[in-house]
Amino acid sequence: MPELPEVETVRRGLAPALEGAVITDARLYRADLRFPFPPDMAARLIGQRVVSVERRAKYLLIRLGSDDILLSHLGMSGRYRIYNETPPVLETHDHVELMTDGGMTIRYNDPRRFGFMDLFSSEAMASHKLLADLGPEPLSNAFDGASLGAALDGRNTAIKVALLDQRVVAGIGNIYASEALYRAGISPNRKARTIKGLRAERLATAIRDVLNDAIAAGGSSLRDHRQTSGELGYFQHNFNVYGRGGEKCPGCDCSGAIRQVVQGGRSTFYCAKRQR
Template sequence: MPELPEVETVRRALAPVLEGRTLVRVVARRPDLRFPLPEDFGQRLTGRRVRAVRRRAKFLLIEIDDGTVLVSHLGMSGSYRIHQGDKPPLEKHEHIILLTDEGTEIRYNDPRRFGFMDLVDGGQLADYPMLKNMGPEPLDDAFDGAALTAALKNRQTPIKAALLDQTVVAGLGNIYVAEALFRAGISPRRKAASVAGVRAARLVPAIKEVLQEAIAAGGSSISDHRQPDGEPGYFQHRFAVYGRQGEPCPGCHCDVSRTGGIARITQSGRSTFYCSRRQR
């Protein structure tokens, strides 16, 4: 599933071609994605001007001039493609088509249809069920060691599970939690409440650095993620631990045949990768 860097990469690509533009045609080629599309979806957007393209956690928020917000979640396989000039033939899984007054066509493609789109009154966005209990944005200045310490107080779950809880911090997923914990030298098994003070102050910069580097690399393409220009992301080539079971971690000179290298365990039904010697 796309995590914060992948969604932010999409947002940065969509903003220049959508912001300030009028949607002259909006076509839904099927009535549903993960959920049914809002009634009169295309008609409600056609003729409207896009004010801004924002992101909250793993959600795209496209603000429309009548106060409506188009909420878009990519699910497992959703992606946007931007076409200017000559347009290629429509593909089977290109379900939503947005055409701007500048002639740019934006297509939403989702083979598995785990993504969704909804139209929400901007004044009610804070109470939207998918967003209302979200934690802080990890790249905001307000997210610091003290804020993380407070969010983790009394939490007895492993720190890996706590960081995946979107009410603790918004937008993190399996890949970037694993990478941030490695950089911070913190075991994914450690109780969340114990990641306080100095440990929290070490972890927050690691989270921010991993996310910023991943965004700069266009995200990570392991299976479905593609940037709106069709290019894959490249951060997967810089993984320190994720998906590298049995390999040495960066900067490690241990005997992998003896230590086993990077370990893989299962936590809450998901794979966790870490170095048991460097992460405590």
């Protein structure tokens, strides 16, 4: 499911239920997701007050009063659901459950189990293997055309493939890579190292705009994404190219059909007329 906008949507749903609350119970219904849960994870969560629910790239970071951080990645099909009353019986693929002193039940469900969780001390965060090499947050001041151009300098891969590299910019996945390139008018096949100057500015702006628009719509719900309330996101209706191979390009001044190609093993969608 989740790229940055979907994870941010989940973060915004979890924050009011968790921040300031004490975790009164934590239940693991299996020993692993993609990776084994850290030893004693449930015990280390119980009794902890949640300080904040943050996001870095596609990772949720839940800071605890013990100075530990619970990291959660949603993989491709992970969902959180919040119940503020007695929850229904467990559903298939409900793997983790947290209860709070505010009477909330938070469930993590993940059919494909590509998601994972980790728990580590805040001092270990800077050197955490999954976090240490991440590029800038695209919605932060650290990200702009100049920094994007610098990150792409010397890279021989196609720009679409480079955008999926979390070291270049954090949080973009397969959908928003295609959408951002469409908005920027840049071909996904263009060599990454040729993106600089004004072209890099255009791409950086397009990335920020598409991510902000998607967050405002509650993310994109194709198969799996749900907000923590269970509501769908709506941004998929605003895709210009993703999933629209063969359709007419929505651009007002061109009549091309949207092409679907495979790059780095993943589908890319673009208009060859608008994107150069």
